[in-house]
Amino acid sequence: MVPKSDSRGVLLFLGSLALLGLLVGYFFVIPHPVTLQEPPVEEKRTTIFLEEAEVTKVGARGREWTLRAPHIEKQGDTVVLSSIVGTFFREGTPLYEVRALRGRVLLGTQSVFLEGVELRHVTTGEQFFGQALSWQGEREEFTVAGVRFVGRGVRAECNELVYNVAEKKAYLRGNVVVRLEMGKP
Structure with a gap:
């Protein structure tokens, strides 16, 4: 006759052996479908460099900029520029001459974003200086941040x-300070 403590040990050993056999059978003997995912294909991007070039937006009423x-x-779909000189037009006629340190043009929306901007009205000579300018062609408006305006x-x-x-x-927003020079023609 086998003592009770020995029979529990044998049963525990046989149970462990059976569990080990099931696990080996499940993971190593029974085939499991393996799904392989291909790594995402990186979109090929072509970069084009142009020297001494210009970008122009032409609309139904002629050149816009x-x-x-x-x-x-x-x-x-993005054009990146630096040391920019250009013109904004109204119905094909020059309206503002523009200078900027750098900028980008989104070809899909035909929007323009410029930094370190100076705009000069072609006929009146009025000038805008700003930190950043964004031109929204579909709304026919531009926004200039950090503005200084000098006019007659x-x-x-x-x-x-x-x-x-x-x-x-024109709408001026946020910390607006206006100085009028009285008595000067």
């Missing part, structure tokens, strides 16, 4: 200027 730069880089007898500063070209209206 032209930007020239010594170096233009096209990456997909008027100087203004504000956080943001929104100018709607179609309506010929």
Whole structure:
């Protein structure tokens, strides 16, 4: 006769052996379908560099803007420029001359984003200086952040200027300071 403590040990050993056999059979003997995922294919991006080139937006009413730069880089749907000189037009007629340190043009939406901007009205000579400009062609308006405006007898500063070209209206927003020079022609 086998003592009770020995029979429990034998049963525990046989149970462990059976569990081990089931696990080996499940993981190593029974075939399991393996799904392999291919790594995502990186989109091939072609970068184009242009020297002394210009980018122009032409709409139904003629040219809307032209930007020239010594170096233009096209990456997909974005054009990156630096040391920019250009013109914004109204119905094909030059409206503002623009200078900027750098910028980008989104070809899909035909929007323009410029940094370190200077705009000069072609006929009046009024000037806007700003940290950043965004031109939304579909709304025919531009927004300039960190603005300083110098015009005939008027100087203004504000956080943001929104100018709607179609309506010929400008809106000054945030910390607006206007200085009028009285008595000067």
